[in-house]
Amino acid sequence: xxxxxxxxxxxxxxxxxxxxxxxxxxxxxxxxxxxxxxxxxxxxxxxxxxxxxxxxxxxxxxxxxxxxxxxxxxxxxxxxxxxxxxxxxxxxxxxxxxxxxxxxxxxxxxxxxxxxxx
Amino acid sequence: xxxxxxxxxxxxxxxxxxxxxxxxxxxxxxxxxxxxxxxxxxxxxxxxxxxxxxxxxxxxxxxxxxxxxxxxxxxxxxxxxxxxxxxxxxxxxxxxxxxxxxxxxxxxxxxxxx
Numbered sequence: 717x718x719x720x721x722x723x724x725x726x727x728x729x730x731x732x733x734x735x736x737x738x739x740x741x742x743x744x745x746x747x748x749x750x751x752x753x754x755x756x757x758x759x760x761x762x763x764x765x766x767x768x769x770x771x772x773x774x775x776x777x778x779x780x781x782x783x784x785x786x787x788x789x790x791x792x793x794x795x796x797x798x799x800x801x802x803x804x805x806x807x808x809x810x811x812x813x814x815x816x817x818x819x820x821x822x823x824x825x826x827x828x829x830x831x832x833x834x
Numbered sequence: 835x836x837x838x839x840x841x842x843x844x845x846x847x848x849x850x851x852x853x854x855x856x857x858x859x860x861x862x863x864x865x866x867x868x869x870x871x872x873x874x875x876x877x878x879x880x881x882x883x884x885x886x887x888x889x890x891x892x893x894x895x896x897x898x899x900x901x902x903x904x905x906x907x908x909x910x911x912x913x914x915x916x917x918x919x920x921x922x923x924x925x926x927x928x929x930x931x932x933x934x935x936x937x938x939x940x941x942x943x944x945x946x947x948x
Binding site for chain 2: 722765822
């Protein structure tokens with residue numbers, strides 16, 4: 717099946733620093749990837765839709781200047797949390813949408829990245 | 835507007851007994867529906883999906899779900915719980931006809947006791 721990886725799996729940083737999280741589709745090309753945020757014991761909330769070669773589409777209430785998304789290739793999307801603060805601490809999960817084959821339109825999820833901002 | 839409601843935040847069962855996790859949805863069109871499982875500090879794993887084919891969907895690890903349009907439900911069941919089934923379960927529905935965006939239920943924590 718389709719595999720999506722994320723790197724790093726866990727990052728701890730000081731307040732004010734920027735952190736980049738990578739999301740890769742390992743065995744398929746993904747023109748569309750999604751970024752979600754999950755608070756402890758809560759559900760996933762869609763932050764933004766990442767489109768290869770164009771600007772990301774952000775959900776209402778998500779600061780685009782805070783959460784920079786770049787989808788420069790068909791297998792890689794990056795989320796950069798700029799000037800991170802403790803309230804940005806969360807579990808960030810990406811997914812990639814399959815556009816061909818038997819799993820058409822299905823989203824495959826990465827294992828998540830835990831961000832802790834001190 | 836599309837929405838999904840998981841009726842129980844926490845379900846506790848004994849090993850070997852049946853599992854029922856309830857999910858209701860609201861949609862203005864025929865949606866695609868999914869159940870995902872998340873183990874602690876892990877990513878999401880797809881258990882099963884409904885995409886307008888057979889209403890009874892069989893998934894991995896012995897789970898199945900039945901799409902009931904008249905009841906707008908998509909409940910997840912398993913005949914016999916295993917300790918390894920303890921996890922968080924999310925019912926998910928597509929929010930557009932293209933199926934490119936998802937909304938997640940709030941999740942149901944399944945506990946399995948020996």
